[in-house]
Amino acid sequence: MSSADARTESLSTGTAEVTTVVSTAIPPPRRRSETLYFAFRNRKLVIGLSVVLAFLVLAIVGPWLADADPFEFGYPTGQPPSSEHWLGTTGAGQDVFAQFVYGLRASFVVGAVAGCVAALIAMAIGFVSGYRGGVIDDVLSMFTNVVLVIPTLAVLIIVAAYLSVGSLLAEAVLIGVTSWPWAARAIRAQTFSLAARDFVNLARLSGQGTVRVITKEIAPNMSSYLLLAFILLFGGSILIAATLDFLGLGPSQVMSLGLMLNTAVSNAALQLGYWWWFIPPGLAITAIVGGLYVMNVGLDEVFNPKLRET
Amino acid sequence: MSLSVDNLRVYYRTLRGDVRALDGATFKVADGEIMGLAGESGCGKTTLGKSLIRLDGRMRLVEGTVELDGVKLPLDDTRAMDEFRFRKVSIVPQYAMSALNPIRKIGRMISELLASRGVSYDETLPELRRRLGLVGLEDEVLDRYPIELSGGMKQRVVMVLSTLLDPSLLIADELTSALDVSTQRAVAEMLVEFRDRGFVRSTIVITHDLSILFQIADTILIMYAGKLMEKGPAALVVDDPLHPYTRLLVGSLPEVGVRYEERRLTGIPGRPPVLLDPPPGCRFRDRCPLASAKCTDEPPMVELVPGRHVACWEAAA
Amino acid sequence: MLELTDVTKVFKTGTFGGGALTAVSGVTLSIEPGEVVSLIGESGSGKTTIGRMILRLTDLTSGSITFDGSDVTRLEGRALHDYYAKVQGVFQDPFSSFNPVFKVDRVFEMIRGNYLRDLPPDAWNARLRSSLEAVALEPGEILGKFPHQLSGGQLQRVLIARALLLEIRYLVADEIISMLDASTRVDVLNLLGDLKARGLGILFVTHDLSLGNYISDRTMILRRGRVVETGVTAKVFGNPVHPYTRTLVASVPQLHKTWHELDRELQDAPLAKVGAAPGDGLVEVEDGHFVALAQEEATTT
Numbered sequence: 001m002s003s004a005d006a007r008t009e010s011l012s013t014g015t016a017e018v019t020t021v022v023s024t025a026i027p028p029p030r031r032r033s034e035t036l037y038f039a040f041r042n043r044k045l046v047i048g049l050s051v052v053l054a055f056l057v058l059a060i061v062g063p064w065l066a067d068a069d070p071f072e073f074g075y076p077t078g079q080p081p082s083s084e085h086w087l088g089t090t091g092a093g094q095d096v097f098a099q100f101v102y103g104l105r106a107s108f109v110v111g112a113v114a115g116c117v118a119a120l121i122a123m124a125i126g127f128v129s130g131y132r133g134g135v136i137d138d139v140l141s142m143f144t145n146v147v148l149v150i151p152t153l154a155v156l157i158i159v160a161a162y163l164s165v166g167s168l169l170a171e172a173v174l175i176g177v178t179s180w181p182w183a184a185r186a187i188r189a190q191t192f193s194l195a196a197r198d199f200v201n202l203a204r205l206s207g208q209g210t211v212r213v214i215t216k217e218i219a220p221n222m223s224s225y226l227l228l229a230f231i232l233l234f235g236g237s238i239l240i241a242a243t244l245d246f247l248g249l250g251p252s253q254v255m256s257l258g259l260m261l262n263t264a265v266s267n268a269a270l271q272l273g274y275w276w277w278f279i280p281p282g283l284a285i286t287a288i289v290g291g292l293y294v295m296n297v298g299l300d301e302v303f304n305p306k307l308r309e310t
Numbered sequence: 311m312s313l314s315v316d317n318l319r320v321y322y323r324t325l326r327g328d329v330r331a332l333d334g335a336t337f338k339v340a341d342g343e344i345m346g347l348a349g350e351s352g353c354g355k356t357t358l359g360k361s362l363i364r365l366d367g368r369m370r371l372v373e374g375t376v377e378l379d380g381v382k383l384p385l386d387d388t389r390a391m392d393e394f395r396f397r398k399v400s401i402v403p404q405y406a407m408s409a410l411n412p413i414r415k416i417g418r419m420i421s422e423l424l425a426s427r428g429v430s431y432d433e434t435l436p437e438l439r440r441r442l443g444l445v446g447l448e449d450e451v452l453d454r455y456p457i458e459l460s461g462g463m464k465q466r467v468v469m470v471l472s473t474l475l476d477p478s479l480l481i482a483d484e485l486t487s488a489l490d491v492s493t494q495r496a497v498a499e500m501l502v503e504f505r506d507r508g509f510v511r512s513t514i515v516i517t518h519d520l521s522i523l524f525q526i527a528d529t530i531l532i533m534y535a536g537k538l539m540e541k542g543p544a545a546l547v548v549d550d551p552l553h554p555y556t557r558l559l560v561g562s563l564p565e566v567g568v569r570y571e572e573r574r575l576t577g578i579p580g581r582p583p584v585l586l587d588p589p590p591g592c593r594f595r596d597r598c599p600l601a602s603a604k605c606t607d608e609p610p611m612v613e614l615v616p617g618r619h620v621a622c623w624e625a626a627a
Numbered sequence: 628m629l630e631l632t633d634v635t636k637v638f639k640t641g642t643f644g645g646g647a648l649t650a651v652s653g654v655t656l657s658i659e660p661g662e663v664v665s666l667i668g669e670s671g672s673g674k675t676t677i678g679r680m681i682l683r684l685t686d687l688t689s690g691s692i693t694f695d696g697s698d699v700t701r702l703e704g705r706a707l708h709d710y711y712a713k714v715q716g717v718f719q720d721p722f723s724s725f726n727p728v729f730k731v732d733r734v735f736e737m738i739r740g741n742y743l744r745d746l747p748p749d750a751w752n753a754r755l756r757s758s759l760e761a762v763a764l765e766p767g768e769i770l771g772k773f774p775h776q777l778s779g780g781q782l783q784r785v786l787i788a789r790a791l792l793l794e795i796r797y798l799v800a801d802e803i804i805s806m807l808d809a810s811t812r813v814d815v816l817n818l819l820g821d822l823k824a825r826g827l828g829i830l831f832v833t834h835d836l837s838l839g840n841y842i843s844d845r846t847m848i849l850r851r852g853r854v855v856e857t858g859v860t861a862k863v864f865g866n867p868v869h870p871y872t873r874t875l876v877a878s879v880p881q882l883h884k885t886w887h888e889l890d891r892e893l894q895d896a897p898l899a900k901v902g903a904a905p906g907d908g909l910v911e912v913e914d915g916h917f918v919a920l921a922q923e924e925a926t927t928t
Contacts, residue, residue, distance in 0.1 A: 037325070198724040201684055202734065202786075205716060207708050207741035220728045350808040461670075490669035491834065495878040495886060518809060521880035548882055562813045564841035565882055566864060570820045575841070578810035581778055 038302045045298030051291035055284060059108050062101025070099040070255040081276050088276035091267045096260075100280050103257040107238050107288065110172045110256075114237035117176025119230050122183035127214045129184070130191025141188070148181035153243065160249035168254050171244065175237050183229045190225055194218050224303040228296055235292035242285050257281035312512040313339040313479055318374030320361045328370070330585045331357040333536040335374070336611065337619075339479070344505055344513045346523030346544060349533035350559075352582055356404070358533070359481045359516045361385060363401045379478055396427050400477040400510075404484040407464035410456040417452030420471055427475075434474065441470045441509070445500055462493035469500060473509045480510040484517055498526050520563065524548045529617075532556050535582045535593035538611060542618035552620040555594050592622070600624045629681070629714070629797050629828060630657040634690035636676050636852075650676045652852040653690075658797060658828040663819060665839035665860065666832045667875075668849035674832045677849075678799045681830065682716045683707060694797075712742055715790035719802035721782035725774035731782070732770055734789045742793060758788040761825075762818055780811035787818065797828040805835065816842055836879050840864050848872050854909065858916035867893075868918045 039045055068075070077093040079085055087096035129140040156178060160171070194200065195218065203217050219226070244250045245258025252259070264270075264278040318335040321328040332354040339345045347355045357369070362383070365371060371386040378398060384390035403409070411419055420438065421431035439449055445466045456464060465485070473480060482501060486494040504510050515527055523530050523544055530547040532540045532555065540553040551557040555578075562577045580597040583589055591606040592598070598605070604623050611621040620626060634654045640646035651673040658664050668674040679685040681692060683702055691700045694714065702710050718724050725731060735755060743751060759766055762784040769777060769785055777785070783803055790798055800819065804812045819829055819842055833839055839846055840860060847857040848871070856869040867873045877889055909917035 198718040198720055199726045201682075201716075201718065202724055203726075203737065204684065205682060205711055206734070206737040206789075207711060208737060217726055221726065350810060491836070491878045492669065492874055494880070498880070499886075519880065520809075521882045524882055525880045525886055559809060560882065562810050563882055564813065564816065564837045566837050566840045566876070566879060568837075568841060569861070570817070570842050574817060574820075575813040576817075577812065577814040579814075 035302060039299075042298045042302050044294050045302060048291040048293070048295030048298055051287050052295065055104055055288050055291075056108060058101060059104035063098075063105060066095065066098035066101055068095035068098040070094065070102045072098075078272065078274055080274075087280055088274070090263065090277055091269060091272065091274060092263075096277055096280070099255050099260050100257075100284070102255040103260055103281060104284060106168055106254055106256040107241065107285070109168055110175070110241040111234045111238040113169060113172035114175040114179065114241070115230055115234035117173055118180040118183060118233045118237065119226075121177065122180040122187055122229070122233075123219075123226070125180070126184040126187025127191055127218065130188040131195050131210065131214055131218065133192075133195075137188075141185075144181050144184050144188075147178070148185070150178070152178045153240070156240070156244060157247065157249055160244055166253070167251055168256075171241060171250050172237070175240050175244075179233060179236055179240065183233060186229060187222070187226070190222050191218055194221055224299070228299055228303075231292055231296050231299070235289045235296075238285065238292075239289050257285055312341040312343070312379060313514075314377040315362075316375045316377075318358070318361065318376060319372040320357055320365070320374075321370050321372050322357075322368045323370055324368070324586075327586055328372075330588055331536055332361065333585075333588070335533075335538055337531060337538065337541060339512045339514060341511050342505060343529060344502065344515060344527045346520075346527035346530040347514055347516045347533065348518065348520055348523055348530055350518060350582070352535070352585070353533040354536040355516045355533050356483060357536075359401070359483050359514060362479070362481060362514075363395060363399050364388070364391065396423075396472075396477070397475050398477055399479045399481070400472045400475070401481040402468055402472045402483065402485060405488065406468040406472075407456075407461060407488070410464060410468070412456055414455075415452070416454055416456065416459075416467055420452070420474075423471070424474075429475065438470070438474060441474070442467075444503075444507075445470060460493075461489055462496060465489060465493070465497050466500065469497070469504070473504055476509055476511075478511045480504075480513045482513060482515045485515065486522055487517065487519065494522070498522055502526050520548060520560065521565075532559070535588065536585055537593050538619075538621060539594070540618075540620045540622075541611075542620075546618065552614065552618065552625045553622050554598050554600050554624065558599075628657055628659050628695065629830075630693045631655060631677070631681070632691050632693070634677070634680065634692065635688045636673070636680060636685065637688045650852050651680070654849070654852070654854055656847055656854075656857070658830055660796060660828045661823060661826045662845065663823050663829045663831050663843040665843035665846045666830060666849060667834065667836060667839045667846060669834055669875075671851060672849040673852035674834075674849050675801055676852075678716065678801045678830065678832050681714065681797075681799055683710065708741070712793045713795055714797045714799070715793065715795045716799040716801065717783065717786045717790060717803045720806055721779045721786065722774060724786055725782065727774055730771060730773055731777065731785055734785065735792065738789060738792050754792060758791040761791055761821075762788045763814075764788065778811070779807045780815060783807065783815050784818065787815075787822075791822075795827070797830070798822070799830045799832070801832045802834070804838065805833070812838075836864070836875060837881075848875070854919055856916075856918045857909065858912070862913060862916040866913070866916070868912050868916075872918075 071094065073093050075085065075089045075093045075095055077089060078091050079089040081088045085095050085097060087100055090096055090099070125140050125144060129137045129144075156174060159174060200213060200217050203213050208216070241250065241256065242258035242261075245256045246261045248262050250256055250258060258281075260281040261278055264274070269277045315338070316336050318332060319330070320332040321330050335358055347358065349355045360366065361369060361371065362376060362385070365386060365388070376383045376385060378394070383394060383399070410416075414422070424431045424434060442449065442451060447463060447466055447470075451459065451463070451467060459467070485501065486497055489497060501513060501515065505513055515523065517523060520530070527544045529541060530544045531538060532547065532553065534555050540547060540551065540556050542552070547556060548560055551560055558578045562575055564575060568575070578597055583593055583596065589595070591608050592601070595601045595605045602623070609621045609623045609626070611619050612626050613619050614626060632655050634651060635649070636651040638648040638650055640648050654673070654677060656664065656666075666674045666677060676685060680687055683699070687700055691698055693699065694710065699710055725734065739746070739751060743754070746754070756766060759769070764781065764784050769781060774782060787798075804815050807815060816838065819831065823829060831839065831843055843860050845858065846860045846863045848855045848863065848869070850871050856863055856867065856872045863872065864876065867876050873893055877886070877893055880886070881889065909919055912918050
């Protein structure tokens with residue numbers, strides 16, 4: 001993540017060499033409007049965000065639109081999409097659209113919760129490690145590296161198999177506590193470079209304590225970076241959750257996109273040609289996670305003037 | 311005449327309009343002349359230096375022509391300028407020594423650069439070695455990584471590299487500001503030596519440090535807020551400045567030998583004008599102790615005495 | 628008096644701290660109230676590290692720092708808090724010294740929140756105003772502004788005003804004007820002179836000999852962490868003895884004298900006789916002028 005160092009470095013100094021002339025010469029435009037201006041003109045950001053928002057709206061509104069319960073049986077089996085069942089029915093007679101929108105909702109919830117858990121752990125460890133340095137950093141880094149090296153998916157599979165994850169929340173927390181290491185390392189690296197800045201020294205000289213320095217001096221100057229990291233954690237968690245659910249290791253009482261895929265595959269939907277059963281969930285996962293990553297790249301360009309194509 | 315610049319205007323495009331960073335530069339640099347381009351931050355000297363070799367994304371050539379050895383430089387055509395870059399016009403950019411690729415050995419980097427210009431590394435190698443030796447670097451330098459060299463050594467490598475094809479014009483942008491005092495002198499003197507040996511024909515040395523220019527430049531051109539203020543022989547510009555800005559600037563520089571208790575120096579109060587929509591007339595008007603009503607008309611650059619140009623109504627009076 | 632005695636700083640380098648880098652080695656210096664001491668050196672001389680050690684931003688490896696007699700070498704917590712009310716610092720890059728997301732007022736608010744909380748609003752405003760006056764700034768021109776809206780010179784003055792709020796006794800000024808424009812440098816420099824007249828003791832860290840010569844009473848030349856020459860400024864620059872000092876003086880580009888003229892002058896200046904004192908201490912050249920024994924080190928460029 002060392003290129004990220006350079007990116008946020010130039011982000012914090014704010015202006016590329018070219019614009020030194022500009023910034024000494026003109027009263028600077030209001031920061032926020034400039035960022036928004038570039039944000040709306042960035043194609044990647046707009047496209048990515050639109051895709052994600054579209055699915056999010058569907059996830060929120062969908063369950064109201066679907067008059068069926070996702071687990072409810074009794075509909076005609078294996079029906080292709082029609083006006084009654086917008087996405088058709090499963091091989092066992094369940095409404096696919098209902099499953100789809102509830103599944104979307106589950107994905108977003110898992111992504112958000114796992115993302116938050118991972119982000120909080122990563123920030124706590126990353127900030128302290130980067131700011132304090134020394135022995136504390138050595139210990140925390142060692143710990144981070146150990147967790148990083150553990151094959152996450154294998155561990156999750158084993159843990160999920162033994163603990164039989166019952167709820168969405170439990171699954172989310174489990175994912176959250178195993179996916180933070182890369183973010184912690186990235187935050188630590190950024191914190192190192194920020195902690196060497198004079199305004200941090202000045203805060204120390206003004207009697208500010210460690211916590212105040214981290215929350216008031218360091219974190220605000222990394223806010224865009226933290227946002228980018230959170231989006232990546234969010235997307236990554238959705239992907240991991242879908243994998244676990246697909247393997248049958250997620251909560252079985254909660255409809256999720258991965259569970260749909262699991263059921264579809266184990267009931268030979270591919271061979272039977274029930275494309276409306278497995279394509280929507282697969283497509284949704286790809287689109288949402290892909291959209292998040294594309295959005296991220298776009299956001300990076302918005303925040304960092306040097307990456308913009310003028 | 312080696313370099314002839316006529317009414318060069320280069321502006322920066324921004325969301326709020328054009329910043330008139332370089333607003334009408336006209337001057338000549340003779341064959342074998344080392345011209346110092348001095349001024350404070352925001353005066354346009356780096357813009358001028360850059361526009362002579364490569365206009366970057368935000369810069370816009372508004373007006374003006376530049377002729378080098380009688381040939382007009384196609385400044386706003388990046389492709390066409392490629393013919394001239396490195397061969398006829400070369401630059402040692404600011405922070406060049408920190409911009410060396412850390413994972414390339416010096417020799418490899420040079421060969422890649424030469425290859426991109428269609429020059430054979432093997433053919434140039436004997437001359438390269440000779441020049442490295444002249445500046446006190448051994449052949450082994452080519453096998454080293456940048457991190458193994460000191461700041462002074464890197465600066466010398468960059469200088470040799472930039473002048474390898476004997477350009478007609480060398481632009482040195484803040485060559486010595488990142489260096490220690492003891493290295494500064496060696497590097498500055500090297501610039502003169504390159505000129506004396508014919509590696510470079512004309513040189514433009516861009517810096518904020520007037521004292522370096524006093525040591526090595528033949529002439530000094532003072533810039534302020536995008537405009538040229540004064541040009542003349544280095545010693546005269548420093549010892550007997552004609553323009554009020556130059557006078558105040560020279561007067562604000564501490565020197566070894568002058569102490570606070572003996573002679574308190576004064577700076578120039580105020581700040582340079584905003585170049586987004588600059589005020590009409592002389593740009594130094596607001597801070598000038600000699601300003602009068604006629605300064606609302608922009609003073610032209612006049613040659614008061616052969617070789618000494620000044621853009622000021624008071625000085626010309 | 629702020630006194631450093633035989634201060635050494637060794638940095639650990641490499642993985643698991645296997646290597647060592649000696650940044651400062653056996654430096655002894657003192658600052659009295661009302662005097663400016665210049666610490667002059669090139670990069671790698673250890674001058675910034677010394678400033679940081681005085682400000683307790685870096686720990687010492689060995690040696691001691693005393694402030695009016697009491698040992699401040701390992702201060703922490705409450706004692707460190709009180710120390711900062713008497714000793715403050717200003718750094719090189721004015722734009723880096725301000726948190727870009729906040730207005731510049733914040734640096735004052737931080738001081739108020741941590742040190743002057745009991746001060747009633749009127750008294751606070753009066754103190755703020757007098758600090759700003761001392762640095763020749765109008766409250767209207769800087770309060771409520773963001774750092775990028777002000778110039779480097781104004782920002783440095785804001786930082787000095789911040790330090791003055793606390794009625795400090797000593798100020799560490801680390802290359803505070805090297806990033807300022809020529810026309811504003813001298814104003815900040817003169818400000819240091821005014822503060823000196825008010826009784827402040829200032830450690831002026833710089834690489835620029837002309838600045839040191841202009842403003843300081845005593846000068847210390849550092850090279851690779853060691854003191855090379857020290858003493859009353861006029862004597863150190865008027866009669867440089869150590870080869871390194873002479874190289875420095877010869878390399879400074881001056882505004883009215885060429886390097887050649889300077890070389891000739893230095894050649895004619897006699898090298899003062901340095902007594903062959905054993906051990907590594909400083910030898911007195913003349914009253915108030917000391918030099919370290921010259922070592923046969925070629926100054927590589």
